[in-house]
Amino acid sequence: MKRRFDYKTFLLFFVLGPTGMCLVQGCLKKPLDQNPSGEYTTANYWRNQDDVIAGVLGIYNILFTEDWIGHDLYAYDDQSDDICVDGDHPDFKAIERFNADPTLQLIYITWPFAYEQIGRANNAILYIPKVPVMDSSIRARSMGEAYFLRGYAYFILSQIYGEVPIITEKNLSSADYNVAKSSVDSVRAQAESDFLQAANLLPETYDDADKGRVPKGAAWGMLCKLYMFEDKFQQAINYGSQVVSDANYALAANYAFNFTLGQQESNTEILFAVWNKNQEIANVPASAISTYFTPRAWQGWGFHHPTQNFADEFEAADTIRKKATLIQVGDSIPNQTNMTTIGTSDAYQMFTGDTGLSTGRMLPSMSTTGYCIRKYTAFMPSGDGGVDYDLKQPLLRSADVYLLVAEAKIRLHGAGSGDAELNAVRTRAGLAPVAGAGMPQLIHERRVELAGENIRWQDLLRWDKDQIINLDTIVSKPKAASLLPPYNGTVIIPARTFVRPKDYYMPLPQEIIDESKGVILQNSNY
Numbered sequence: 001m002k003r004r005f006d007y008k009t010f011l012l013f014f015v016l017g018p019t020g021m022c023l024v025q026g027c028l029k030k031p032l033d034q035n036p037s038g039e040y041t042t043a044n045y046w047r048n049q050d051d052v053i054a055g056v057l058g059i060y061n062i063l064f065t066e067d068w069i070g071h072d073l074y075a076y077d078d079q080s081d082d083i084c085v086d087g088d089h090p091d092f093k094a095i096e097r098f099n100a101d102p103t104l105q106l107i108y109i110t111w112p113f114a115y116e117q118i119g120r121a122n123n124a125i126l127y128i129p130k131v132p133v134m135d136s137s138i139r140a141r142s143m144g145e146a147y148f149l150r151g152y153a154y155f156i157l158s159q160i161y162g163e164v165p166i167i168t169e170k171n172l173s174s175a176d177y178n179v180a181k182s183s184v185d186s187v188r189a190q191a192e193s194d195f196l197q198a199a200n201l202l203p204e205t206y207d208d209a210d211k212g213r214v215p216k217g218a219a220w221g222m223l224c225k226l227y228m229f230e231d232k233f234q235q236a237i238n239y240g241s242q243v244v245s246d247a248n249y250a251l252a253a254n255y256a257f258n259f260t261l262g263q264q265e266s267n268t269e270i271l272f273a274v275w276n277k278n279q280e281i282a283n284v285p286a287s288a289i290s291t292y293f294t295p296r297a298w299q300g301w302g303f304h305h306p307t308q309n310f311a312d313e314f315e316a317a318d319t320i321r322k323k324a325t326l327i328q329v330g331d332s333i334p335n336q337t338n339m340t341t342i343g344t345s346d347a348y349q350m351f352t353g354d355t356g357l358s359t360g361r362m363l364p365s366m367s368t369t370g371y372c373i374r375k376y377t378a379f380m381p382s383g384d385g386g387v388d389y390d391l392k393q394p395l396l397r398s399a400d401v402y403l404l405v406a407e408a409k410i411r412l413h414g415a416g417s418g419d420a421e422l423n424a425v426r427t428r429a430g431l432a433p434v435a436g437a438g439m440p441q442l443i444h445e446r447r448v449e450l451a452g453e454n455i456r457w458q459d460l461l462r463w464d465k466d467q468i469i470n471l472d473t474i475v476s477k478p479k480a481a482s483l484l485p486p487y488n489g490t491v492i493i494p495a496r497t498f499v500r501p502k503d504y505y506m507p508l509p510q511e512i513i514d515e516s517k518g519v520i521l522q523n524s525n526y
Contacts, residue, residue: 046127049134055127056142059120059149063274068113070274070288070393073454074304075106076160076506080457082310082447084479084492086368087303098475098496098503102526108509110160114153118167121150126169137203141213144201148214148222151194152272155226158187159458162505162523166190178519181508188226195223199239205248211265212275217242217249221271221401224408229462233408240405243271244421249398251428256324259375264392271401274393278380286389293376293452295327295367298336299387306371306452307479308489314448321429325451327372328482335379335388368492370482373452399425399449407442418442425449439468461504471498501525 045051063069078085078096085092091104100107124146128139157164163181168190171177182190199219206213224240227233243249250268257263264270276287294300306326314322327333378388402425406418415438422445423433429449434441446459464471479493502525513520 046123046131048131049138052124052128052131052134052142053138055120055124056145059117059124059146060275062113062117062120062149064276064288065113066288066291067109068117069395071292071303072106072110073156073160074292077454077457078304079475080460081474081477081479082306082451082456083304083373084307084368085303086305087301089303092303095506096493098498100503100506100526102507102510102513102522107506108511111509111512114157115167117153118150119172121146121153122167122169122172125150126172140201141203144198144216144219145214147194148198148202148219151191151198152222154187154191154194155222158184158191159229160506161508163187164508165520178516180519181521185230188230192223192226195219195226199223204246212273214272215248217246217398218271218396221249221396221398224401224404225396228404228408229458231466233412236408237405237412240401240408243398243401244405244424249401251398251402251424253428255320255429258394258397259324259391261378261388261391264394269398270392270394270396271398272394272396274395276389276392278389287376287387287391287393289376289393290378290387290389290391293373294387295372295377298333298377298379299385300377302367302372304373304452305367305369306373307369307492308371308482309477309480310447310451311371311482313444315431317431318429318448321448321451323374325374325448327374327377328370331374333374333377333379335381335383336385368481369479370484370487375452394453397450397453399428400446400453400455403442403446403449406437407439407446410437410439410442414438443469464500465504499525 046055066072074083075085075089075092075095077083078092079098085096089106091106094101094104095106125143128143128146131139154164154166162184164187165179166182166187167177167179171179196219198214199216202214202216202219204216206215220239220242224236224243227236227239248268249271252258252263252267252269254263257267258269264273274287274289276290278286290300292301292303294302296302311322311326311328376391376393378391380386380388402421406421409418409421410416416436419433419435419437422437422442425445427433437445443459443463447456450456460469460471460474463469475496475498478491478495481487481490481492483489505523507523507526508520510522513522
């Protein structure tokens with residue numbers, strides 16, 4: 001029987017510092033009773049092929065961190081018009097209202113996890129070539145994975161903070177970590193270099209035993225995305241078209257398969273994802289994304305809720321994507337059996353035309369807006385009401401790349417030039433194709449296709465910088481709840497004010513600036 005690749009099952013946690021790296025293994029029931037077995041450092045860890053494979057899995061493990069990919073990064077998308085934040089984190093709410101402060105917890109906590117991912121990748125990039133004997137294809141693949149994951153972290157940092165320090169394997173060799181920040185262009189050039197290296201080294205596909213590792217198409221896709229942020233449209237087309245034309249990265253037959261248990265593992269559209277599993281390791285949540293997006297009445301924490309404005313963006317015929325994206329009052333999900341007592345006024349909208357019903361599968365008051373994101377919620381087939389954390393978190397899909405290629409063509413050659421790629425996405429959703437699509441159609445398509453996937457705000461920022469849209473007109477509209485009772489279109493977030501260029505980027509964490517002793521300077525306007 002083949003073993004499916006699952007990088008979360010490896011209990012590897014690398015602690016980085018000026019003295020090197022140590023490997024800590026979990027699940028010791030009586031750690032004080034164990035005989036000393038030595039300590040791994042960067043000088044003695046990377047000995048053989050098994051060490052390399054385990055070390056690379058340790059880079060992937062950062063993706064499971066609660067305060068990184070699966071939760072905190074979505075707080076920045078709460079600045080958009082699609083989502084509003086809920087919960088007990090005042091720093092999230094401050095960011096949503098464009099009141100970012102260098103001392104906010106979220107501003108700080110994003111930083112160390114990004115650099116932890118970079119640090120682990122640096123170790124791999126430095127030491128894998130020095131391993132004396134190992135399979136050449138695994139060596140190349142492992143280097144490609146390390147380059148990709150480092151490039152991904154730098155790309156995220158460039159989106160959030162703009163100017164940040166660049167730390168590579170050279171800094172590891174010299175133990176020189178306190179370096180000044182670099183320009184946005186330099187940070188993106190580093191990400192570009194990493195993705196190009198990854199594209200050269202990664203295989204195009206994997207067998208069942210290694211499902212979940214990043215393939216070559218993920219590097220092509222991230223290059224396409226990065227070039228769009230740089231307005232390098234022809235380069236975006238060149239790399240994005242390699243994804244579009246490759247059957248190994250074809251769109252899934254059904255849009256919902258990207259977010260459906262049992263349909264993700266062999267899904268050619270998912271280029272890069274967090275490969276969640278139903279387990280908990282060293283107090284790391286089994287799936288941060290499912291925990292924070294699943295409604296509270298359904299055993300989640302329900303931090304991010306779609307707005308009425310976003311729900312209205314779907315075309316009347318766009319039922320496939322809307323159903324896969326949004327949960328609204330009265331909806332249910334397969335295997336979800338948790339019944340919650342509801343009030344009479346709520347029952348009116350949940351069971352229109354029915355009387356005498358007092359239980360339902362969602363308590364509306366547990367959602368700020370009357371909507372929740374559906375993409376990251378699934379339930380155990382046992383029917384015990386438990387959230388099924390086997391659901392993966394897609395971070396890059398081919399559909400994203402298709403639409404980026406369409407956009408690049410439109411912006412280079414005019415309306416209609418991206419129709420083929422845009423219509424491939426539309427027809428998969430069961431919608432009629434369009435002709436002569438320009439930027440308004442492209443903007444609409446990206447909003448509904450990629451909804452809730454932490455993409456909208458960064459799209460709006462790059463379009464505003466290029467004066468394709470005016471963010472003032474978007475953020476000046478209040479965020480409102482469902483029009484149905486008991487929400488009745490209530491304003492959740494009042495009109496906000498976007499300040500250029502200050503609000504294009506977050507401030508750097510004050511704690512990091514203080515620790516650098518003047519080497520790292522704060523972003524301008526903060």
